[in-house]
Amino acid sequence: MSKRFMSAAVMDKPLSIEIKEVEMPEPKADEALIKVYCIGVCGSDIHYYEHGKIGRYEVKQPIILGHELAGEVVKVGEKVTNVSVGDRVAVEPGITCGRCDYCKSGRYNLCPDVVFMATPPVDGAWADYVAVRSDFLFKLPDEMSYEQGALLEPLSVGFHAMRRGKVGPADRVLVLGLGPIGLLAIQSAKLFGVTEIYGSDVLPFRRELALEMGASGVVNPIGDALEQISSLAGGKGVDVIIETSGNARAVSDTVRMVKRGGRIVFVGLPATDAIPMDIPLLVDSELDMYGVFRYANTYPAAIQALSRSTPDIEKVITHRYSLDEIKEAVEVARTQKDKSIKVMIYPNGGIQK
Ligand SMILES: [Zn+2]
Numbered sequence: 341m342s343k344r345f346m347s348a349a350v351m352d353k354p355l356s357i358e359i360k361e362v363e364m365p366e367p368k369a370d371e372a373l374i375k376v377y378c379i380g381v382c383g384s385d386i387h388y389y390e391h392g393k394i395g396r397y398e399v400k401q402p403i404i405l406g407h408e409l410a411g412e413v414v415k416v417g418e419k420v421t422n423v424s425v426g427d428r429v430a431v432e433p434g435i436t437c438g439r440c441d442y443c444k445s446g447r448y449n450l451c452p453d454v455v456f457m458a459t460p461p462v463d464g465a466w467a468d469y470v471a472v473r474s475d476f477l478f479k480l481p482d483e484m485s486y487e488q489g490a491l492l493e494p495l496s497v498g499f500h501a502m503r504r505g506k507v508g509p510a511d512r513v514l515v516l517g518l519g520p521i522g523l524l525a526i527q528s529a530k531l532f533g534v535t536e537i538y539g540s541d542v543l544p545f546r547r548e549l550a551l552e553m554g555a556s557g558v559v560n561p562i563g564d565a566l567e568q569i570s571s572l573a574g575g576k577g578v579d580v581i582i583e584t585s586g587n588a589r590a591v592s593d594t595v596r597m598v599k600r601g602g603r604i605v606f607v608g609l610p611a612t613d614a615i616p617m618d619i620p621l622l623v624d625s626e627l628d629m630y631g632v633f634r635y636a637n638t639y640p641a642a643i644q645a646l647s648r649s650t651p652d653i654e655k656v657i658t659h660r661y662s663l664d665e666i667k668e669a670v671e672v673a674r675t676q677k678d679k680s681i682k683v684m685i686y687p688n689g690g691i692q693k
């Protein structure tokens with residue numbers, strides 16, 4: 341059989357990315373071939389692009405980045421039954437073993453054998469096509485766009501944070517850090533029935549966007565954030581904090597910001613290992629704390645919730661580029677953090693619904 345080729349954005353070393361013709365993937369028996377229509381630029385992609393590594397994962401050979409995507413099924417392997425050619429799907433980018441204790445107990449985000457897209461040496465999908473195991477494909481209802489489909493990935497982190505923090509309609513929620521994850525955590529809180537959601541970020545443009553996306557109030561953490569938050573919440577305090585900034589001081593302050601008996605969900609990764617925290621206060625206040633690593637079993641629930649509401653999740657998209665413009669797209673995401681939230685790439689001829 342003759343080989344077919346496609347365009348893909350290949351990064352061969354930090355700050356060097358180029359569109360190349362690469363061999364088109366051929367789906368295995370349990371995989372489907374996806375024509376990629378919309379794919380996000382994530383903070384982790386930018387980190388690999390800039391530094392060539394995150395923790396123990398290092399770019400040692402040319403890699404295709406990108407893992408937040410939606411597209412159309414154009415070919416299926418002979419064992420695939422859950423999707424067919426022509427289906428519009430969102431792709432969950434971490435393929436797990438399905439056999440370990442974590443997978444079997446439903447916490448498959450902790451699977452030690454996960455193969456996660458765009459995590460070296462695994463290729464991602466800043467490309468025209470990608471082959472994906474079909475049980476990680478989720479059909480999009482007609483009313484959901486490819487953009488919404490691609491945003492299911494970062495939204496899932498917020499969704500998982502709500503579940504971890506046992507968030508419900510009676511809670512007052514405070515989101516620290518209003519980047520894509522923080523803003524989509526606000527959207528997740530709304531989908532979980534929360535009516536009082538506050539946000540905190542140093543950048544005015546992010547605070548404004550948070551208000552547009554449904555935050556009840558916002559604060560600038562420079563200054564007396566504690567006082568501002570307590571006045572916003574009518575002196576009642578916040579029940580749950582979702583920490584997405586990774587800022588050491590914000591992390592340390594969470595125990596003072598949340599009310600007694602409250603819950604703190606840590607999503608952002610601080611750059612330092614050890615952060616001081618007032619443990620006597622934590623004990624005295626009987627706080628619950630949770631870590632969040634990616635997500636599990638969020639796509640079906642998020643699709644159902646989104647298709648039955650009028651979500652504003654696309655408001656996080658501040659920039660749109662074709663695959664050919666990848667260099668500009670990653671540079672905007674890397675250097676214009678004061679103006680950009682989510683940068684989206686549209687392979688296969690630009691924006692499609
Ligand atoms: Zn991501």
Ligand SMILES: [Zn+2]
Pocket residue numbers: 436437438439440441442443448451452453454
């Ligand atoms: Zn597993």
